Amino acid sequence: MLLKGRAHKFGDDINTDYIISGKYKFKTLDLKELAKHIMEDICPDFYKNLKPGDFMVAGSNFGCGSSREQAPLAVKHAGVGAVLAKSFARIFFRNAVNIGLPLLECETDKIKQGDALEIDLKKGIIFDKTRNVILRAHPLPEIMLRIFNAGGLANYLRKHGSF
Amino acid sequence: MTAFKMGKTIAEKILGAHSGIDVSAGRIAVCRVDFLMGQDGTSPLAIKAFEEMRGKKVFSPGRIAMVIDHNSPSPSIDVSRLHIMMREFALRHKIKLYDVGCGVCHQVMAEDNVLPGMLVIGADSHTTTYGALNAFSTGVGSTDLAAAMISGRIWLKIPETIKIVMNGRLKKGVFGKDLILYLIGKIGADGANYRAVEFAGSAISSLSVDSRLTVSNMAVEMGAKAGLMEADGKTAAWLNKNRVNVSHPKSVGGQATCQRVNGSRRLQPAQNAGQAFPPRWTSGRDLALPLCRAGRLAGVKADADARYEKILTFDAGKIGPMIAKPHTVDNVVPLGSVEGTKIDQVVIGTCTNGRFEDLKIAAAILRNRKIHPKLKLIIVPASRGIFLRALKEGIIEAFVKSGGAVLNPGCGPCVGTHQGIPADGEVVLSTANRNFKGRMANPRAFIYLSSPATAAASAVTGRITDPRSFL
Known part of the structure; x- marks a missing residue:
């Protein structure tokens, strides 16, 4: 599967409160509604400027903080195609795989704001068209790959009943 | 084996x-x-x-x-x-x-x-x-x-x-x-x-x-x-x-x-601590x-x-009261470097510091004192058991008399859903574990993190204050 979109750059330690503030996440299970408030506190125009399929590109420790699954869900429902970061916080990493949001752990310094990216998810290859650079992502552990390929943990459990 | x-x-x-x-x-x-x-x-x-x-x-x-x-x-x-x-x-x-x-x-x-x-x-x-x-x-x-x-x-x-x-x-x-x-x-x-x-x-x-x-x-x-x-x-x-x-x-x-139920089995530290761990790798659900x-x-x-x-080794004897400054938890400095910072609200509680010992230390500082008139003090016991014990020992009374507002056990204002959302520009000193921008529901507020003793001392003065002068 080839994903195409523009890069939206963020720094290190983007926490789950920034991704979706606690004041919204506790209120509702309406993910379309939650998605509108994504990154609101640090980047109020992010949702407005986001085109379906665009990528979030960050530094290290993306998704640190709380265990709220609303964070990767809001990212996914806002239309983000994938998140690229140097590293992810562990709970966010699990949650994203469990809900089927593609994550790529890779070197992100070379990617700049607005770059056009093409991503081959299966091979874990990122092509920065703007800069003509190819980057490689670290592969997922096998169990996570199985869960992701099943379309998330809900599908996986429905199929297998356990681990 | x-x-x-x-x-x-x-x-x-x-x-x-x-x-x-x-x-x-x-x-x-x-x-x-x-x-x-x-x-x-x-x-x-x-x-x-x-x-x-x-x-x-x-x-x-x-x-x-x-x-x-x-x-x-x-x-x-x-x-x-x-x-x-x-x-x-x-x-x-x-x-x-x-x-x-x-x-x-x-x-x-x-x-x-x-x-x-x-x-x-x-x-x-x-x-x-x-x-x-x-x-x-x-x-x-x-x-x-x-x-x-x-x-x-x-x-x-x-x-x-x-x-x-x-x-x-x-x-x-x-x-x-x-x-x-x-x-x-x-x-x-x-x-x-x-x-x-x-x-x-x-x-x-x-x-x-x-x-x-x-x-x-x-x-x-x-x-x-x-x-x-x-x-x-x-x-x-x-x-x-x-x-x-x-x-x-x-x-x-x-x-x-x-609620507490009496008559549960008493635990004592084992003489041969560590030995009782199963020598075989058992299916350990009931370990x-x-x-x-x-x-x-x-x-x-x-x-x-x-x-x-x-393996990292530290000398705890060299550590003084610490503060995490806005807007990340690892933005930590010795209290001295932010001493005197004006604050508008103090929160004592949460899963980090709402336990009995925390309330007791805070009450020891606040007893027979009044909080600073321009400041709000919010206290949240972490559980009903703690709340009851604090009531019995006069700790809650000390908070109320000092001018603090005591909330029901729960997370309180820590996650920004209710019970003490700061205004724009307000500075909060909290005993919680996170100070991210917007954590307490206002990205234009500033959250500092400290121990309950520091929080209580600062509630009295209205500024970030070293608790040692009160102990």
């Missing part, structure tokens, strides 16, 4: 026992869980995922608890609807439900459900708290919780362990909170990402269990998967004092008691309970030749 023996960390031992195989760091294992927990920010999504998975029943009702603490009591119609969803699910599946007023999930879990050697999974990042009770406990999201509610299992990567040794005597006015803030400042917000941390050394042993829980609670603020400590006589005494019933966690059909049923608390100790990713 295995053919060759390799030293194990606490994490490797507990996860090995729960997976039934000999594991070491790096391996992925499917583990049986002893206890599961969700709160009102994560349980509704877990219930939704449970239904998507076509879950019919939970694996073991007595081993699952849901806690209404983050928005408690409900601040809105929408939240009330989600709370009803939790109550109905709890009733249908006969799991424990801790409703409005019982307290913060982590305190309730520590008091009621966690034992040394257990594997506990919670849909809340601060589930690392119970590492202080020698349990491997870690946070997950809602879908993982749902899958574990059905299967009783979770896959985990056996983490590498960083051993943090803190020796030395704590100076006056320095508490567990100051130690963990100092460590987070040194190690950074992702310095222990994916790792377990083992806290050891004479300074950690010297801490009360209340303080140890504070340290393990914030292990996740350096990214850690677990913040483990060994069990000792203090752990046994704490469990005896707080435990509803150590030997038989019971399902009570949707309504947990969250902890037999240890406690036997009336002895051995807990799980690391082997002397355990392999650590690194």
Whole structure:
């Protein structure tokens, strides 16, 4: 599967409160509604400027903080195609795989704001068209790959009943 | 016994026992869980995922608890609807439900459900708290919780362990909170990402269990998967004092008691601590309970030749009161460098510092004093048990007379849902564990983190103040 979109750059330690503030996440299970408030506190125009399929590109420790699954869900429902970061916080990493949001752990310094990216998810290859650079992502552990390929943990459990 | 023996960390031992195989760091294992927990920010999504998975029943009702603490009591119609969803699910599946007023999930879990050697999974990042009770406990999201509610299992990567040794005597006015803030400042917000941390050394042993829980609670603020400590006589005494019933966690059909029950079995530290750990790698779901049923608390100790990713040693005697400045938890400085900063609101409570010892220290400072007239003081006991004890000992009275507002047990204003949202530009000094921009629902407010003693002293002066002048 080839994903195409523009890069939206963020720094290190983007926490789950920034991704979706606690004041919204506790209120509702309406993910379309939650998605509108994504990154609101640090980047109020992010949702407005986001085109379906665009990528979030960050530094290290993306998704640190709380265990709220609303964070990767809001990212996914806002239309983000994938998140690229140097590293992810562990709970966010699990949650994203469990809900089927593609994550790529890779070197992100070379990617700049607005770059056009093409991503081959299966091979874990990122092509920065703007800069003509190819980057490689670290592969997922096998169990996570199985869960992701099943379309998330809900599908996986429905199929297998356990681990 | 295995053919060759390799030293194990606490994490490797507990996860090995729960997976039934000999594991070491790096391996992925499917583990049986002893206890599961969700709160009102994560349980509704877990219930939704449970239904998507076509879950019919939970694996073991007595081993699952849901806690209404983050928005408690409900601040809105929408939240009330989600709370009803939790109550109905709890009733249908006969799991424990801790409703409005019982307290913060982590305190309730520590008091009621966690034992040394257990594997506990919670849909809340601060589930690392119970590492202080020698349990491997870690946070997950809602879908993982749902899958574990059905299967009783979770896959985990056996983490590498960083051993943090803190020796030395704590100076006056320095508490567990100051130690963990100092460590987070040194190690950074992702310095222990994916790792377990083992806290050891004479300074950690010297801490009360209340303080140890504070340290393990914030292990996740350096990214850690677990913040483990060994069990000792203090752990046994704490469990005896707080435990509803150590030997038989019971399902009570949707309504947990969250009250003390007398007559539970007493725990004592085992003479041969560490020996009682099963020599064979057993299927370890009930690892902890037999240890406690036997009336002895051995807990799980690391082997002397355990392999650590690194061992960091600190002198706790050199640490003074610490502060985390806005807007990250690892932005830690000695109190002196922000002393005198004007504050508008003080919060004493949360799963980090709403325990009895915390309230007692704060009350010792606030008793017969008035808070600064331009300041709001909010106090939130972490559980009903703590609240009752604080009432009985005149601690709550001291807060009320000082001008503080005492809220019901729960998360209070920590997560920005209600009960004390700051205005634009306002400065909050809180005993909580996070100070991210917008954490308390206003991205234009500033949150500093400190110990309860610092918070109480600062409430009197209206500025960030070294508590040592009040002790």
